[in-house]
Amino acid sequence: MTDSLDAAQKTRVAVIGLGAMGLPMARRLAEAFPVTVFDIDTARQAEVAAAVPAATPAAAAADADIVVLAVRDQRQVDAALFDVDGVAETLRPGGIVVLTSTVGPDAARATANRLAERGIGLVDAPVSGGPARAGTGDLLIVVGAGETDLAASRPLLDQLASTLTVVGPNPGDGQALKAINQLLAGVHIAAAAEAVALARGLGLDPAVVIDALAKGAAGSFMLADRGPRMLQAYDGGAEVRSRLDIFVKDMGIVSGIAKDAHIPVPLAAAAHQLYLLGERAGLGAADDSSIVTLLSPQGSGQ
Amino acid sequence: MTDSLDAAQKTRVAVIGLGAMGLPMARRLAEAFPVTVFDIDTARQAEVAAAVPAATPAAAAADADIVVLAVRDQRQVDAALFDVDGVAETLRPGGIVVLTSTVGPDAARATANRLAERGIGLVDAPVSGGPARAGTGDLLIVVGAGETDLAASRPLLDQLASTLTVVGPNPGDGQALKAINQLLAGVHIAAAAEAVALARGLGLDPAVVIDALAKGAAGSFMLADRGPRMLQAYDGGAEVRSRLDIFVKDMGIVSGIAKDAHIPVPLAAAAHQLYLLGERAGLGAADDSSIVTLLSPQGSGQ
Amino acid sequence: MTDSLDAAQKTRVAVIGLGAMGLPMARRLAEAFPVTVFDIDTARQAEVAAAVPAATPAAAAADADIVVLAVRDQRQVDAALFDVDGVAETLRPGGIVVLTSTVGPDAARATANRLAERGIGLVDAPVSGGPARAGTGDLLIVVGAGETDLAASRPLLDQLASTLTVVGPNPGDGQALKAINQLLAGVHIAAAAEAVALARGLGLDPAVVIDALAKGAAGSFMLADRGPRMLQAYDGGAEVRSRLDIFVKDMGIVSGIAKDAHIPVPLAAAAHQLYLLGERAGLGAADDSSIVTLLSPQGSGQ
């Protein structure tokens, strides 16, 4: 541990993208590393007191050993890395980009290839766990990376993750596992919504139903976690912990890779469509648990 | 406990339907009660050594206080109760039928009404947990029954269940909760199948994927339980612990009550269709985990 | 023709249910037969000038040879026939009920059985074509009925239908064909909605798209008929010619019979869910073409 902290102290880190996940990750990293930060909303940079703000991604990466990307999707990844004033302009050969965003295996591989042309490594490291756990170094990270890049970024990853699964040696491997994670998570949330809505529709108390079922054969992490938030969604709205449009994006990634692999995934496809309908109904920025309101109306009725 | 056993010793029980669930339930009940049994496959009656075989449901019920029904579906329930030589011909007024089959709330209510005309009570008591737990009195039972009937059947239910949830005072209430249980279970199994098939399709080791995901946000009881059996399903076939056509029946019940309640359940509907396709592909009597073979082929390929 | 009109003049007809279909059917029948009418909304009875209003279904049926039922669903059928003051109280043995509502084969068979106990025949005769064609005797009617009942009701059916298909000799046969008709119609409307919404989403002019596709391999009656009404649905709303909740009911019938026949119908199931979501979004009484507004928003945007 002392060893890796020693190594850590020498590693200079840049964090690009200070949103729901990037902000707590930057704070957590700044407890152990010298950190520079950049977000296109520059106001957010001030929220990481221990970090040095930068005017552009290129400026943030100029003196960095490792750049952590925490932007939303592949379009933002491309912009942060390869646009004018992007990371690729300044990050030194031998530097490493740690990609924590969920973008899909193809996008990760394409990014790795473009970076490789400049001698930059990519550690494919999508994360799960949400903002709170990001701030305490308690994330679950699934990694696809070659040995050298992995070794070099290990202290940084250890600072963020309580569970680190190395899926394979190639960028894209982490994304592949993360996509399967999202397939299950997205389907389980939708199933929980159907269970809650049906319970109400049948005149049962959904809180009792969740309680009775969460620990048996019908149980899932999402039923226990999102179930109660669905009751809030009926009752004025749940606090936004995970935006519904994240699942529009992620189930889209799942559909895409399943299509390319010629694997039928009828439930994931149905869940994808349901999230799209939710987005169309104006719930994109609401908590994902609000999907339940498409299935039975808010208020005291069924 | 002594008290209820005392009460139990006086209660004479008939068990009708000695299939996957009825057989171990009959054995378990015979440890505490005098039991008569009937199944249309009379060979099965001999498998409950401690019980007295009967030639018809009517004969089995003739001296009983409580009749436990463990047949498969509503058609079999109607036949066992109301056909010539059925239970209703001989069960005494004041007797109780404990309905452990999953048949849906409407069917339970209709059955209760027909029995009530003869002064017979119905305890709606669908079960979960599978054959092994049925044999050890470790089932999860969800009950809809009036107070008197519940009290009278309590010692018997306690002999079968480690967890007993009283959902409401009316027959159908237990079935309603059980249907929601099956909605979740059926969707979760299908989702696990998609995850396993996609993992293979992407060239990941599905055993590693299940392991990595089962405890996180993607976790469900079914992923941990059926996931490994799906690997067996690819590899020569899983032992049949729960037939696929049970989910054809149960997702059909779910679709029906959701339709009647005007609640959209797009994932449950997609899962129902997938089980129907599995049945059409010849998997009705196979373990439900075999549904994965519809999504990617057996053998070493993807 | 003269013969059947002679016969017709002797046939006394009662029409029960004066809604979108029943009202024009009653008017059309009154051109050729003596007609009494009943609707629970008595104001509607005055709208058939040439008919005699009745205070109850029983009163309407008292002197009738044939009772035409044009109520909405099986619940209303049961009420009109078998409640206190229902048709069954007064219709003479040998009388005939012509069931024009779409209720599904099982419901038709059950109704036929209950009527048979009273010596009343059932002609299962669900209709297609909409209100305008109902008023001009231009409906498409698919019939399940025994020979005698069919012969007796033929002049009346000919007064309503330009196309009459006798599907089989049993009540339920007409409903079975009608259900398949609705499966296709309901799926085609939903597909047209997806095509229109996608055209807009891709920046194409949906009117041009409908025009270009309606006559080729992508064509359907519903694309040509509902497509243009979907453009109105975006633009303030289409006139209500066929309520969306009719398809909630009818796709529910389709799901039910497909389930009972163990036939997977994944598209019909998805369409059923979409109509249910439309109903939940408040569109139950709107024209069915309004389903398109779930897929892309009203107004000039995509």
Add this chain to the structure above:
Amino acid sequence: MTDSLDAAQKTRVAVIGLGAMGLPMARRLAEAFPVTVFDIDTARQAEVAAAVPAATPAAAAADADIVVLAVRDQRQVDAALFDVDGVAETLRPGGIVVLTSTVGPDAARATANRLAERGIGLVDAPVSGGPARAGTGDLLIVVGAGETDLAASRPLLDQLASTLTVVGPNPGDGQALKAINQLLAGVHIAAAAEAVALARGLGLDPAVVIDALAKGAAGSFMLADRGPRMLQAYDGGAEVRSRLDIFVKDMGIVSGIAKDAHIPVPLAAAAHQLYLLGERAGLGAADDSSIVTLLSPQGSGQ
């Protein structure tokens, strides 16, 4: 007409890809233009008697004014154009590629951009109608192309199409309309399969059902065209006129563009999944009408 034939006589054409569509198109073009042909299966080249075979795409394009691409998918398009010995190596600046394959709008745009770098124009011209109509110049072609390229390729397009719809001035516009065509066609085929399977399941004669419904509100081109072939599919198998895996590809294109446009298309998604399941069941190279055999078994049973 004389004018365009004069122009035509000067236009030298290369056809790349001589499959189900490319072969009859090459024959038809060779009636009016000097044609060279290439297919990776060189045996197929001999089947166009009137054309000059070439050893590579580059050789075929060397003296051509217009190259017609009739390969299967975007991977094959990329190979034919941009691999070593590809069209792009030899086709002269000012030359035109006519893309008749269905590949989706994004792929067409990307291809147009790569060709534009070499001064080569792209006419986006996906076709409908099938092999027989390809051979008689009776295709339906939807075009996205700038004015100059369209004018130059017009005589060639007129030789192939009886109906030509110019959707817009940009490559991708034709593909967008074709994708919507395929959305409808793919859903309608699946719906016809459900109707046929359900008819059988209910004990109706599916031939009578198709006949009774094809001209009414349930009618579609596909019901009339594929319906009868589905009966053959049950009865030993239908002749392969359009491979099922074409719809795996095309519904995949539809899903992809709908996802990118954030338009929910739940029925197209369900149809896509059904075709994928068909492919997994070994039907990829069978006629698309064989999808019906997934829904109810072959043979005389239901």
